[in-house]
Amino acid sequence: MYRFFVSSDQIHEKDIIITGADVNHIKNVLRMKNGEEIAVSNGTDPAEYRCLIRQITEDEVHCSIIFVKEEGVELPVSVTLYQGLPKSDKMEWIIQKAVELGVSRIIPVATGRSIVKLDSKKASSKQDRWQQIAIAAAKQSKRGIIPEVGPVMSMKEALKDASSMEHKLIPYEMSEDAMKHTRNLIGQIQSGEQVAVFIGPEGGFEEKEIEAACKEGFNTITLGKRILRTETAGMTVLAWLIYQLED
Amino acid sequence: MYRFFVSSDQIHEKDIIITGADVNHIKNVLRMKNGEEIAVSNGTDPAEYRCLIRQITEDEVHCSIIFVKEEGVELPVSVTLYQGLPKSDKMEWIIQKAVELGVSRIIPVATGRSIVKLDSKKASSKQDRWQQIAIAAAKQSKRGIIPEVGPVMSMKEALKDASSMEHKLIPYEMSEDAMKHTRNLIGQIQSGEQVAVFIGPEGGFEEKEIEAACKEGFNTITLGKRILRTETAGMTVLAWLIYQLED
Numbered sequence: 001m002y003r004f005f006v007s008s009d010q011i012h013e014k015d016i017i018i019t020g021a022d023v024n025h026i027k028n029v030l031r032m033k034n035g036e037e038i039a040v041s042n043g044t045d046p047a048e049y050r051c052l053i054r055q056i057t058e059d060e061v062h063c064s065i066i067f068v069k070e071e072g073v074e075l076p077v078s079v080t081l082y083q084g085l086p087k088s089d090k091m092e093w094i095i096q097k098a099v100e101l102g103v104s105r106i107i108p109v110a111t112g113r114s115i116v117k118l119d120s121k122k123a124s125s126k127q128d129r130w131q132q133i134a135i136a137a138a139k140q141s142k143r144g145i146i147p148e149v150g151p152v153m154s155m156k157e158a159l160k161d162a163s164s165m166e167h168k169l170i171p172y173e174m175s176e177d178a179m180k181h182t183r184n185l186i187g188q189i190q191s192g193e194q195v196a197v198f199i200g201p202e203g204g205f206e207e208k209e210i211e212a213a214c215k216e217g218f219n220t221i222t223l224g225k226r227i228l229r230t231e232t233a234g235m236t237v238l239a240w241l242i243y244q245l246e247d
Numbered sequence: 248m249y250r251f252f253v254s255s256d257q258i259h260e261k262d263i264i265i266t267g268a269d270v271n272h273i274k275n276v277l278r279m280k281n282g283e284e285i286a287v288s289n290g291t292d293p294a295e296y297r298c299l300i301r302q303i304t305e306d307e308v309h310c311s312i313i314f315v316k317e318e319g320v321e322l323p324v325s326v327t328l329y330q331g332l333p334k335s336d337k338m339e340w341i342i343q344k345a346v347e348l349g350v351s352r353i354i355p356v357a358t359g360r361s362i363v364k365l366d367s368k369k370a371s372s373k374q375d376r377w378q379q380i381a382i383a384a385a386k387q388s389k390r391g392i393i394p395e396v397g398p399v400m401s402m403k404e405a406l407k408d409a410s411s412m413e414h415k416l417i418p419y420e421m422s423e424d425a426m427k428h429t430r431n432l433i434g435q436i437q438s439g440e441q442v443a444v445f446i447g448p449e450g451g452f453e454e455k456e457i458e459a460a461c462k463e464g465f466n467t468i469t470l471g472k473r474i475l476r477t478e479t480a481g482m483t484v485l486a487w488l489i490y491q492l493e494d
Contacts, residue, residue, distance in 0.1 A: 030442075073472040074471050074472075077472075085380045092288075097479055100404070100473060100475055100476060100479050101360070101471075101473070101475070101479065101483070102471070102473055114278075119280070130380060140474070140476070141473045141474045141475065142473065142474050143473060176399040178494055179489070179490070179493040179494055180494065182490075183490065186490075223489075224322075224348075224349070224392060224489040224493050225321070225493060226318075226320050226347060226348070226349055226388045226389065227347075227387070227388045227389050228347055228348070228388065229347060229387070229388075232344055232347050232348065232482070235482060235483075235486070236348070236482075236486045239482070239483045239486035239490075240485060240486060240487070240490045242470075242471040242483070243426070243429075243430065243433075243486075243490060243491075244490075246426040246471050247425055247426055247427065
């Protein structure tokens with residue numbers, strides 16, 4: 001079933017009115033007709049509105065709500081992925097995969113070993129593009145919310161951003177942590193809690209960055225005995241959270 | 248440390264002789280000198296030979312073995328990923344990521360919904376290219392073995408290939424399996440056993456393919472509540488095996 005996102009004010013008691021670019025998509029690309037069923041979400045809460053298309057006008061698609069599916073497809077925890085800025089277009093790929101795997105928020109982080117440097121203009125246009133990728137991936141994987149891609153932060157800003165979260169994990173390949181320790185930390189996470197996951201760029205974190213994170217209450221974890229690329233690391237932790245926490 | 252693969256007959260009691268393309272790489276790209284340390288594996292068993300370069304000739308690099316690191320970086324189980332042929336160059340990416348995450352063998356499978364069709368000539372040249380990608384990824388992630396990329400099989404051949412394995416998992420998005428059931432199945436896997444993981448192409452498996460697999464002793468599993476793309480599915484299962492089985 002096709003899924004569309006609308007803002008909350010487009011959702012009425014019995015109807016939803018779709019406007020904007022989705023109208024053309026429904027009419028001319030999908031060639032949908034009155035009576036066809038679609039799924040609509042407001043992008044911020046997990047409820048899914050199942051609707052029938054009632055009328056298609058020039059600028060609007062009017063839909064009748066059949067029922068609301070409250071049971072979400074969302075991870076039982078809210079995960080923020082703080083991703084050290086990787087090279088070239090890897091960030092796009094990381095966003096796509098993290099959204100598939102249930103991330104709630106992605107914050108790009110300019111760490112000491114990030115090779116990519118973004119001035120503020122570039123950073124803002126990148127953020128827009130990355131947000132679009134998150135929206136497309138959320139639709140594709142039938143997410144109930146659209147994960148937010150935040151502005152690029154410094155390591156210091158990112159640590160501050162994560163400070164109130166219940167669980168703060170930072171994979172570090174130089175750590176002596178065994179998987180048992182990692183399982184133990186992940187095993188303590190409860191439904192409804194917030195989890196921060198920090199991933200270094202290609203060259204990993206600097207030792208002083210790890211020290212600063214540990215001082216802020218972060219726990220180092222291992223990702224197993226092989227060396228993972230930066231784009232594989234965050235996905236691996238998200239997969240573990242699914243495995244540990246879903247019903 | 249740089250890692251090189253040699254065949255077993257190049258490994259002697261106290262010495263290893265590197266030949267072929269790696270010689271040029273060591274001499275002219277890495278510009279290594281006598282006395283530098285390297286890691287050498289034979290690509291089939293997990294032992295890692297730590298060596299010092301003793302002499303560099305036109306065609307050979309002679310190395311003295313310092314010690315053998317028997318403790319491997321390999322997953323405690325042998326995992327074969329049977330991957331439904333995906334579109335475009337996704338297979339390359341899947342191989343790279345699966346090798347990083349510890350796969351032992353990858354078998355491309357021409358399933359009912361695979362859009363890509365390979366004639367035998369194309370399939371053979373693809374297999375060569377895919378094997379090269381596995382070798383590069385094994386070096387990058389410092390694997391002790393080089394995972395084998397097998398020939399393209401039909402679904403029937405693939406099911407037969409997996410028939411003697413202890414654990415046979417097939418994620419199926421239409422299944423009613425809960426994560427608890429999936430955790431239970433993965434929790435039964437013991438070190439040293441063989442695990443077959445079947446992943447459908449973009450359109451998923453046909454129902455009759457799932458039925459055929461179940462008849463051959465496969466268990467369907469869930470990958471969580473979101474829809475994962477084909478290239479994310481195998482990685483997720485590999486990440487779970489790391490989480491469940493590593494020390």
